[in-house]
Amino acid sequence: MTAVEQTTTPAASTSNRVHDRRPVTVRDTPRVLSIAGTDPTGGAGIQADLKSIAANGGYGMAVVTALVAQNTRGVRSVHTPPVGFLREQLHAVADDVVIDAVKIGMLGDVAIIDAVSTWLQETVTGPVVLDPVMVATSGDRLLRRDAEAAMRALLPHVDLVTPNLPELAVLADEPVATSWADALAQAERVSAQAGVIVLVKGGHLTGTTACPDALVDATGGLGGDRSLIEFDGLRVDTRNTHGTGCSLSSAMATLVARSGSWTEALGDAKTWLTSSLRHADALEVGSGNGPINHFAELWVSSGMTSGRQDGAGILSGWWEDIAEVRTRIDRLPFVTTLADGTLDPARFAWYLQQDAIYLRAYSRVLARASALAPTAEEQVFWATGAAGSIEAEMELHRTWLRTYAVSGMEVEPSATTTAYLDHLHAATVDGDYGRVVAAVLPCYWIYQDLGERLVGASHAEHPFAAWLDTYADPAFATANARAIEIVAGAVARANETGRDTMRRAFLASAAHEEAFFAEPIR
Numbered sequence: 001m002t003a004v005e006q007t008t009t010p011a012a013s014t015s016n017r018v019h020d021r022r023p024v025t026v027r028d029t030p031r032v033l034s035i036a037g038t039d040p041t042g043g044a045g046i047q048a049d050l051k052s053i054a055a056n057g058g059y060g061m062a063v064v065t066a067l068v069a070q071n072t073r074g075v076r077s078v079h080t081p082p083v084g085f086l087r088e089q090l091h092a093v094a095d096d097v098v099i100d101a102v103k104i105g106m107l108g109d110v111a112i113i114d115a116v117s118t119w120l121q122e123t124v125t126g127p128v129v130l131d132p133v134m135v136a137t138s139g140d141r142l143l144r145r146d147a148e149a150a151m152r153a154l155l156p157h158v159d160l161v162t163p164n165l166p167e168l169a170v171l172a173d174e175p176v177a178t179s180w181a182d183a184l185a186q187a188e189r190v191s192a193q194a195g196v197i198v199l200v201k202g203g204h205l206t207g208t209t210a211c212p213d214a215l216v217d218a219t220g221g222l223g224g225d226r227s228l229i230e231f232d233g234l235r236v237d238t239r240n241t242h243g244t245g246c247s248l249s250s251a252m253a254t255l256v257a258r259s260g261s262w263t264e265a266l267g268d269a270k271t272w273l274t275s276s277l278r279h280a281d282a283l284e285v286g287s288g289n290g291p292i293n294h295f296a297e298l299w300v301s302s303g304m305t306s307g308r309q310d311g312a313g314i315l316s317g318w319w320e321d322i323a324e325v326r327t328r329i330d331r332l333p334f335v336t337t338l339a340d341g342t343l344d345p346a347r348f349a350w351y352l353q354q355d356a357i358y359l360r361a362y363s364r365v366l367a368r369a370s371a372l373a374p375t376a377e378e379q380v381f382w383a384t385g386a387a388g389s390i391e392a393e394m395e396l397h398r399t400w401l402r403t404y405a406v407s408g409m410e411v412e413p414s415a416t417t418t419a420y421l422d423h424l425h426a427a428t429v430d431g432d433y434g435r436v437v438a439a440v441l442p443c444y445w446i447y448q449d450l451g452e453r454l455v456g457a458s459h460a461e462h463p464f465a466a467w468l469d470t471y472a473d474p475a476f477a478t479a480n481a482r483a484i485e486i487v488a489g490a491v492a493r494a495n496e497t498g499r500d501t502m503r504r505a506f507l508a509s510a511a512h513e514e515a516f517f518a519e520p521i522r
C-alpha cells in the first residue's frame with residue numbers, strides 16, 4: 001500500500017493529565033478502531049462509525065461494548081456482554097493489528113469504562129477520541145448516571161473529547177451552557193482540568209441558523225499557540241441527524257491520523273458532515289430521526305446517485321461556497337478595528353457615506369423583488385425590506401453622519417460601491433425573480449452573520465458601542481431567516497439553468513460584499 005508515514009507530536013500538556021498527548025503516525029489509510037455500542041438501523045453507534053471511517057479514508061475496525069435494540073424512533077433495550085468478553089475483543093484486535101487511532105463511543109457503565117481505560121493506558125500509542133455518549137436524541141440514557149464520574153476520570157487518558165452541550169455540562173459538573181460563548185468558557189475549564197482537547201459541538205444550540213463547532217485546548221496547543229479555533233457552519237434544515245455525534249468523532253479519529261492536525265481534521269470533518277446532512281433526507285430510512293448520508297459525496301461524484309437536494313440544502317451549499325469570503329471579511333482591517341474600537345472615525349464616516357448611497361439603491365432593488373414576487377406574502381416581505389432600507393439610509397443622515405461626517409468629504413459613490421450596485425441592477429433587468437432575490441440575499445445574510453460577532457465585541461466603553469449594538473436587532477435576524485427561506489423556495493422551483501443563474505448572482509454579491517468591507521481601509 002502507499003502509506004505516507006510521518007510522526008508528529010502534538011503540543012505537550014502542562015496540566016494535571018496523567019499522560020502526554022499521544023503522537024500521531026500519519027498514514028494515507030489509517031487503521032481506526034471504534035469501541036462503541038450498536039444500532040441495528042445503521043445510523044448511530046458502531047455501524048455509523050464504520051461508515052464514517054470508510055467515507056473519510058480509513059480502514060474501520062469495531063469492538064462492541066453493548067448491543068442496543070434501537071431504531072430511528074428510540075432505544076428499546078440494551079444488552080451488555082460480560083466485561084471479560086470486551087477485554088477479549090480489545091486484545092484480539094491489538095494482538096494482531098497496528099491501531100493508528102481509536103474512537104470511543106457508548107460505554108454504558110463503570111465496569112466498561114474501567115476496562116477500556118486500563119486497555120488504553122497499557123496498549124494504545126496513537127490518538128484517542130472520546131465521544132462521551134450519555135443520552136440519545138430520543139431522550140434514552142446510554143450511560144448510567146452513576147458512571148458520570150468515571151467518564152470524567154477517563155478524560156485525562158484520551159486526546160480529544162467531543163461532547164454535545166448537555167454532555168459538556170456533565171463533564172464540567174455545571175449547568176448546561178445557554179450560549180455559545182458560555183459553552184466555550186465551559187470547555188476551557190474542562191480542557192484545563194483534564195488536559196484534554198475539547199471539541200465543542202453547536203448542534204444543540206437553539207434560536208439560531210448557525211451551527212458552529214470549536215476546538216478548545218487550554219494548553220494553547222492548537223498551532224500558533226492558539227487555545228481556541230472556531231468553525232462556523234450553517235444549520236442544515238433536516239430532522240435526519242441521528243448519529244451525527246458518532247460520525248463526527250470517528251471522522252476526527254480518521255482524519256487526524258491522515259493529516260496529523262486536529263484543526264485540519266475538524267475543517268475537513270465539518271465540510272463532510274454538513275454535506276452528509278444535506279443529502280440525509282434522500283436516504284428515507286425510518287420514520288423518526290433518520291441517519292445522515294455518509295457516502296453522499298462519493299456517490300454523487302462517481303455518478304452513482306443524482307445528489308438531489310431540496311432548496312435549503314442547495315442554498316446552504318452556496319453558503320459553504322462563500323466560506324472563504326466570509327472568513328476574509330472577518331479578517332479585514334475595517335472589521336477588526338471596528339470590533340476592537342481602534343477604527344479611525346474618518347474611515348468610519350467614509351464607510352457610512354458609501355453605505356447610505358448603497359442603501360438608497362438597494363431599496364429600489366428590493367422594491368423590484370417585491371414587484372416580481374409570486375405571492376402576496378413575499379411581495380409584502382420585500383416591500384417591507386425596501387422601506388426598511390430607505391429608512392436606514394435616512395437614519396444614517398439624521399444621526400450617524402451628523403456625528404461622524406466631516407464637511408467637504410467625498411460623497412460620490414466609490415468604484416466599489418458602483419460596481420456592487422451595477423451588479424444588483426443587472427440582476428433585475430430580465431425580470432427573473434430568482435436572480436434578483438439571490439443577488440440581494442448576501443447583503444442580508446453576511447450582515448447578520450458578521451453582526452452576530454460584532455455585537456459580541458460591544459461593551460459600555462467601546463467607542464462604537466452604539467453602532468455595534470444596532471446589529472443586535474432581533475427583527476433583522478427574523479428578516480434574514482425569512483429571506484433565506486424565500487430564496488430556498490425560489491431555488492426549489494428553478495430549473496437547472498435558473499439555479500445556475502441564481503448561484504452566480506449570489507456568489508458575485510458575496511464578492512461585492514467583501515470588496516465593500518475592504519474599501520474603507522486599504
Ligand SMILES: Nc1ncnc2c1ncn2[C@@H]1O[C@H](COP(=O)(O)OP(=O)(O)O)[C@@H](O)[C@H]1O
Pocket residue numbers: 163164165201202203204211212213233234235236237238241243244245246248270273274277
Ligand atoms: N442540523 C444540523 N446542521 C448542520 N450541522 C449539524 C446539525 N446538527 C448537528 N450538526 C453537527 O453535527 C455534529 C454533532 O453535533 P451535536 O448534535 O451537537 O452532537 P450529538 O450528535 O452528539 O448530540 C456537530 O458537528 C454539529 O455541528
Ligand SMILES: Cc1ncc(COP(=O)(O)OP(=O)(O)O)c(N)n1
Pocket residue numbers: 036037038039044045046068070105106133135136137138142241242243244245246247
Ligand atoms: C449505540 C449508540 N451510540 C451512540 C448513540 C448516540 O448517537 P449520537 O451520534 O451521539 O447522537 P444522536 O443520534 O443521539 O443524536 C446511539 N444512539 N447509539
